Amino acid sequence: MAKTRAYGSGLGDHFRLGDAPALVSRALRKTELAVTQLKRDEPDLGMTTPIAKEDAYLVALQVREVPDHELWVDERAIGVEPIPACTTTIYDLRSNPIAFVRSPFHSLHFYLPRRAINLAREEEGEKPIDELAYRPGVAMADTVIRMLGLALMPAFELPEQASLLFVDHVTMAMCAHVAFKYGASARPRMVRGGLAPRQERLAKDLLRANLSGELCLADLARECGLSVSHFARSFRRSTGLPPHRWLxxxxxxxxxxxxxxxxxxxxxxxxxxxxxxxxxxxxxxxxxxxxxxxxxxxxxx
CATH class of the missing domain: 1.10.10.60 (Homeodomain-like)
Known part of the structure; x- marks a missing residue:
């Protein structure tokens, strides 16, 4: 039986929410990125259930303030403070995070495997990392994460209007941001140049032939002979817009x-x-x- 990942219903079950809505990107090779919306208006959820250990992180944008909760990591109680609205918390899925939640909550949880984080770093010639740098239980004000998360809110409200390109773009942007801001102090090198003229023509022709947006970044990148992240950066540099906005x-x-x-x-x-x-x-x-x-x-x- 396939292993349950920590997104969608696989994450919602741990908060006793059932089939939590999720947006999934399969743009990267042999790994997935996802974002799950968790929402409960009633207080006193109680204890979450354990999440199966895996080499991945949950990067959570707390849309709503969480004034009353507790947290355990590797079976040790962690000192926590109220989590303000629109701040970020990070959870390592190798460390068995469990929470006791008394407050109503509304959050977006980005599922980022370490493999995906290191692919983003390798694309920029940076070394892979073993872990992210953060303090468990401490909320952080991260404007980029807040803006990327809020950009996806309409997609959860009207999922039929969310294009694959847009979901790919936002989740990959999140992965790249986390990889460099919390992975190490080194910054990615500036990208020089864009797509070759042949590649730009091909990408635009493919997009025009698929106005419904059913093509994903991986399809476009493969046709152009590039990695997904290289294609996304080069397309924007050539056209001034990311692929989903150009479409x-x-x-x-x-x-x-x-x-x-x-x-x-x-x-x-x-x-x-x-x-x-x-x-x-x-x-x-x-x-x-x-x-x-x-x-x-x-x-x-």
Whole structure:
């Protein structure tokens, strides 16, 4: 039987939450990245159950303040303080973290295997690490983790609108940030240059042919003959945008053409251009152009 990983229902069960929603990225070779939303509005959860040991970390963004809890690591009680909202705590899954939670909670837990962290470091020519540098039970104010975590909140609210590219991009950005901020003091070298012209044309053609966003970073990187992280960095350097943002702008451009030259309804255009529904189309189009699709069409008629 396959081993249960510490994300999704595999993590939710330890908090007696059942099937906790999770977003999973399989962009990296032979490993997965994931983020799980844990939410409970009632107090007095009590003791969490033990999590099977594995060579991975949970990096938790506490969306809601946790004023009352206790923590054990390797069967030893750890001194803790209330966890403020929008701060970060880190848990090593090799050390059997167990909590006693009295407060309601809402958190996002990023599942980062050490293999993935070291792949991010090796891509930059840095040495692998044995462990992250942090203090168990101590909350940290990390603006990057907060922004990346909050960027994923709409994907949990409307999972049908979350593209694989976007999930890949955010989880890999999180992994790279953790690898260098908490792995060592060395900083990654600056990337010089972007994609070769042939690679850029190929990547854009593949994205245009898959406006629905079902392609993932691993597919694009493989077609270009690059590692996932190298491709993501090079694409952004060449185009000024990460792949998922470039794809959204391309959807908007396709939608403009249909708004101007066809009598298709807004819903038909939304679905034809890869948007989840008319509401998603209107929101993205308005943000990109400053006008709703209907208003844009009226101005061009």
């Amino acid at each position: 959204l702008m391309e959807r908007v451009e396709h939608a403009k053409g249909r708004l101007k030259s066809t009598d298709m309804s807004l819903l038909e255009i939304a679905l034809a251009c890869g948007f989840a529904d008319q509401s998603h189309f209107t929101r993205v189009f308005s943000r990109a152009t400053g006008l709703s699709p209907a208003a844009w069409r009226r101005h061009r008629s």
